[in-house]
Amino acid sequence: MSATAADIHDNHDDHGPVHTGIKRWLFTTNHKDIGTLYLVFSLIMLFVGGLMAMIIRAELFQPGLQFVNPNFFNQMVTLHALVMVFGMIMPAFAGFANWMIPLMIGAPDMALPRLNNWSFWLLPFAVVLLASTLFMPGGAPASGWTLYPPLVLQTGDAFPFAIFAVHLLGISSIMAAINIIVTIMNLRTPSMSLMQMPLFVWGWLITAYLLIAVMPVLAGGVTMLLMDQFFATSFFQAAGGGDPVLFQHIFWFFGHPEVYIIILPAFGIISQIIPAFSRKPLFGHSAMIYAMASIAFLSFIVWAHHMFTVGMPLAGQMFFMLSTMLIAIPTGVKVFNWTATMWQGSLSFETPMLFAIAFLFLFTIGGFSGLMMAMAPPDFQYHDTYFIVAHFHYVLVPGAMFAAIAGCYFWLPKWTGHMYDERLGQIHFWLSTIFVNLTFFPQHFVGLAGMPRRIPDYAVQFTNFNAMSSIGSFGFGLSQLLLVYVIYKCVKGARKATAEVWDSPEGLEWTVPSPVPYHAFDKAPTYTPRNWGG
Amino acid sequence: MAQPSNKYYIPESTRWPVIISAGLFIMFAGVAILLNGGEIGQYATYVGFAIIIAMVFSWFNEVIGESEGGIFNDRVDTSFRMGMFWFIFSEVMFFAVFFSALWYARNLSLPWLAGEGNNLFTNQLLWEGFENAWPSNGPGGMGGTFEPMAAMGIPAINTAILLSSGVTLTIAHHALKAGKRGILNIFLALTFILGFIFLALQVEEYIEAYHQLNLTLESGIYGATFFMLTGFHGLHVTIGATMLLVIWLRCLKGHFTPTKHFAFEGVAWYWHFVDVVWLGLFIFVYWL
Structure with missing residues (x-):
């Protein structure tokens, strides 16, 4: 038992950080401080990665070469992806995990606080290492985030820096994942059973297992790249008996679970928000857990659907096609259960709910295009076109990122003790939703018509849709400045938030005051599931 | 040995992780420079490695001290076990x-x-x-x-x-x-x-x-x-x-x-x- 009523030790409820200023943040072991660090870091990276996206879209505004040379264009594509995946969205969810998991399960803090500090502080160093590659002879890697050999082996001096950056990011993720598993399994209040845990906690628990299983695989794969480049090994060289396709297998064995690592915490956040604003319990709580677990399991046996065109045996294509389609079943369970949660609910449409509903619709569009690509024969047409770009941006931007924004609005009052500006929040929502669709929806059309990805020029018939897409992306990028302003305004102070913040949402996190005290649960609280009646 | 506390031990602050991260950064940058043929990289590699070793030593030293001081209760012990397992x-x-x-x-x-x-x-x-x-x-x-x-x-x-x-x-x-x-x-x-x-x-x-x-x-x-x-x-x-x-x-x-x-x-x-x-x-x- 972490703390009992008989606890005679001094109560730390009222004391804050031991250090002030920069030392507080460098040396902190507090889950809230570390959560804040993750979230601020993620917000900065959103604009770093976003700026790279703007360069890409500026170049694609018109056919022909406008601003950058093709090699730099591909460097932007690569770094945009790496920064957004490892620098923006994963740290955002790690920030939510740090802040909310201990509060949701009644834990005094994360289980391994020093390790927690390390998980965060590896990130800035890794990102500096990665960004430094832009200024080296030959520039940053231009292979895309997938780092396929032999293309990636043509990178100049930047190559080993990029590989080591991936190693540092991997260590960070593994340590964070271990910490989350241990916290949930060991520090949960005894009165909360596993199946009673909130969906956000479940989403992260499953994500953490995925991380521990696949980040080492990526580390091994990039190590092989490094060895092939500098020590003349033959992992990915046919002349030595290796195979460049082996790297693709290794990468996607990591890469496919990775996309669920990104989306499962998002599922978790949406599963907290929709019930709160429907004033109903989540429909099919257990089914939602089993669905996430099934998705996680399936993620390990579908990886080669990213590689249908590499020349796999027919049996391989069949297997990966069918296993991929299976994912639609648990995902369908989730989408229908969110919808059923809203059914006959007493709905209200504050900003978090608006983003959650947008997530529900737009993520589903991304899911549908995913089903289209799951079919191997048509995928030969879609492969490496803008259709793929449209698909994964639909699941990542109005999918994962909208969930992160929704979570941000949902919990900001809990963190800061102030309500955000609802009017500005709603403006931010409408701008984001309109522009995100303007950006990515036309990409389906140009993709189906055959516009290839990762090429800075295109045939003139794609001009109109690309111009729309670019205007949408600039609008979307600028709209996110509004998010920064809303957060700034909220932190600076506004209307005070109550402990419950919203209309009596369920969960332990709403039983502690807003803002949350520096040490919220010194004693394990008693969790009693709400009796919804009826 | 002091009686283990009922309270789950949470260190108030730690300086080791951020310095280890810096050490890793210096070491990896050094190795990368070496791999690119820059002899100077070896110094960064040594310095980075020395920082890591010193910090790991200090970190473990502190934890061993805490352990022997009896401030880890059974639940802390379980956290360590689970962490090591994963x-x-x-x-x-x-x-x-x-x-x-x-x-x-x-x-x-x-x-x-x-x-x-x-x-x-x-x-x-x-x-x-x-x-x-x-x-x-x-x-x-x-x-x-x-x-x-x-x-x-x-x-x-x-x-x-x-x-x-x-x-x-x-x-x-x-x-x-x-x-x-x-x-x-x-x-x-x-x-x-x-x-x-x-x-x-x-x-x-x-x-x-x-x-x-x-x-x-x-x-x-x-x-x-x-x-x-x-x-x-x-x-x-x-x-x-x-x-x-x-x-x-x-x-x-x-x-x-x-x-x-x-x-x-x-x-x-x-x-x-x-x-x-x-x-x-x-x-x-x-x-x-």
Whole structure:
């Protein structure tokens, strides 16, 4: 038992950080401080990665070469992806995990606080290492985030820096994942059973297992790249008996679970928000857990659907096609259960709910295009076109990122003790939703018509849709400045938030005051599931 | 020893992790510069490595002090156990990639290069006359003719050494639980000595490979998988043996009780993991 009523030790409820200023943040072991660090870091990276996206879209505004040379264009594509995946969205969810998991399960803090500090502080160093590659002879890697050999082996001096950056990011993720598993399994209040845990906690628990299983695989794969480049090994060289396709297998064995690592915490956040604003319990709580677990399991046996065109045996294509389609079943369970949660609910449409509903619709569009690509024969047409770009941006931007924004609005009052500006929040929502669709929806059309990805020029018939897409992306990028302003305004102070913040949402996190005290649960609280009646 | 607190211990602040991160940054930047041919990189590598070692030492020193000070309750102990377990699991996955590469080469890429399945033209047009066999340095004969490492020489002796070290470690563990400190100290010492003998023989084997067998990292997929698997395993033996040495010194200082000795068990798990990986290596890399 972490703390009992008989606890005679001094109560730390009222004391804050031991250090002030920069030392507080460098040396902190507090889950809230570390959560804040993750979230601020993620917000900065959103604009770093976003700026790279703007360069890409500026170049694609018109056919022909406008601003950058093709090699730099591909460097932007690569770094945009790496920064957004490892620098923006994963740290955002790690920030939510740090802040909310201990509060949701009644834990005094994360289980391994020093390790927690390390998980965060590896990130800035890794990102500096990665960004430094832009200024080296030959520039940053231009292979895309997938780092396929032999293309990636043509990178100049930047190559080993990029590989080591991936190693540092991997260590960070593994340590964070271990910490989350241990916290949930060991520090949960005894009165909360596993199946009673909130969906956000479940989403992260499953994500953490995925991380521990696949980040080492990526580390091994990039190590092989490094060895092939500098020590003349033959992992990915046919002349030595290796195979460049082996790297693709290794990468996607990591890469496919990775996309669920990104989306499962998002599922978790949406599963907290929709019930709160429907004033109903989540429909099919257990089914939602089993669905996430099934998705996680399936993620390990579908990886080669990213590689249908590499020349796999027919049996391989069949297997990966069918296993991929299976994912639609648990995902369908989730989408229908969110919808059923809203059914006959007493709905209200504050900003978090608006983003959650947008997530529900737009993520589903991304899911549908995913089903289209799951079919191997048509995928030969879609492969490496803008259709793929449209698909994964639909699941990542109005999918994962909208969930992160929704979570941000949902919990900001809990963190800061102030309500955000609802009017500005709603403006931010409408701008984001309109522009995100303007950006990515036309990409389906140009993709189906055959516009290839990762090429800075295109045939003139794609001009109109690309111009729309670019205007949408600039609008979307600028709209996110509004998010920064809303957060700034909220932190600076506004209307005070109550402990419950919203209309009596369920969960332990709403039983502690807003803002949350520096040490919220010194004693394990008693969790009693709400009796919804009826 | 003070009575363990009921409270879950949360350190108020820590300076080690951020400095370790800086050390890793400096070391990796140094290695990267070295790989690009910049001699100056070696200084950064040394400095970074020294920072990491110093910080790891300080970090563990602090935790050992806290542990001996009795401020860790059973729940903290459980956190450490779970953390160590999942850390070892991540290591298992790391080795799994290299085993998979070996499996892929032997069962897929080499047969395909030899024309199996629908790859007839790969063989006819690109690598005419190449036949699938193992060991192989590929159709290009990368690294020149080589001889594979025989399983029944040093590797068999090393297998016996590692398996024995597992036994001596278990005897030490039972002695610790029974409170027989003398036996504990002797068998724990035996364990890490066996570990270091293993490493010495492994070095011997590498010298033989490079000088007599012409088996190098460049020897195609066989050389690549052989050296990466045995090399990473050797690195883990080094780490494991060092950890054994540390807990042996702690035993000499009278640390650990028959009921509370997570550090000992964590290291023991790690050592057994290294042992099991070796069995996999012996079977799939050397023997089959």
